[in-house]
Amino acid sequence: MSDDKKASVTGSPHAVPGSNGVTRRDFLNEITMGALGIAGLGSVAVTYQYFSPNVLFEPSTTFRAGNSDLYPVHSVTFLQDQQVYIVRMPEGFYAVSAVCTHLGCITQWKPDADVIACPCHGSKFRPSGVKIAGPAPRPLPHFAISLTADGELLVDKLQIIKPSEVLKV
Numbered sequence: 001m002s003d004d005k006k007a008s009v010t011g012s013p014h015a016v017p018g019s020n021g022v023t024r025r026d027f028l029n030e031i032t033m034g035a036l037g038i039a040g041l042g043s044v045a046v047t048y049q050y051f052s053p054n055v056l057f058e059p060s061t062t063f064r065a066g067n068s069d070l071y072p073v074h075s076v077t078f079l080q081d082q083q084v085y086i087v088r089m090p091e092g093f094y095a096v097s098a099v100c101t102h103l104g105c106i107t108q109w110k111p112d113a114d115v116i117a118c119p120c121h122g123s124k125f126r127p128s129g130v131k132i133a134g135p136a137p138r139p140l141p142h143f144a145i146s147l148t149a150d151g152e153l154l155v156d157k158l159q160i161i162k163p164s165e166v167l168k169v
Contacts, residue, residue: 002058005042037149065145065153068093068169076109076116084143084155087118087127092166095143095155096129116140128163138165 063082071077071088078085083098083106096116100108105120115132116125123134131139144159145167153167 030146031085041128048083051061061132063155063157064148065095065155067146067151068153069151082155082157084157085127086145086153089127089166092168093145093153094128094163094166095145095153095157097141097157099140099144100136101131101138101140102134107140130163 009082041096043152064081065082065084065086071086071093073088075088076085077087077163078098085096085098087094087096097162098116099105100107100118100120100122102118105118107116107118107123108127110117114127116127116129116141117123118134118136119136121135123136124132125136125140126132129140129142141160142163142165144161144165146154146156147167147169
């Protein structure tokens with residue numbers, strides 16, 4: 001009887017394939033290789049992102065605001081994409097920031113009241129940028145404005161100038 005037991009117990013020490021022909025070892029090896037492959041791709045993506053520059057694309061700080069003839073005398077024109085007011089008064093042109101000096105909200109021109117108003121906290125400014133009401137700590141800054149050879153206004157938002165500096169045309 002002991003010989004029968006030996007015969008029935010003896011067999012291959014290797015794993016027996018399942019019903020689909022894949023052993024447990026092969027299955028675990030494939031899962032492990034797949035996980036390592038995914039981790040490897042993730043590390044490549046992180047490495048690529050690390051070595052790629054973080055660039056913030058913003059509009060140019062110097063821009064053309066169109067021909068000076070487009071702006072009638074006593075007008076305030078809001079250039080939304082540049083967040084600047086082009087103001088033309090009898091004494092000349094000036095470019096005023098549309099960003100409130102209180103908390104950085106974008107102001108709105110109110111022609112009926114002849115003021116530039118901040119909708120966030122109620123600051124009010126004259127078209128010249130001078131503060132007349134509200135919590136803003138200082139007036140709206142003026143940007144350098146010049147005339148190109150072909151008659152277009154050129155505004156440089158990096159150059160903050162004194163309000164008394166006006167482009168005479």
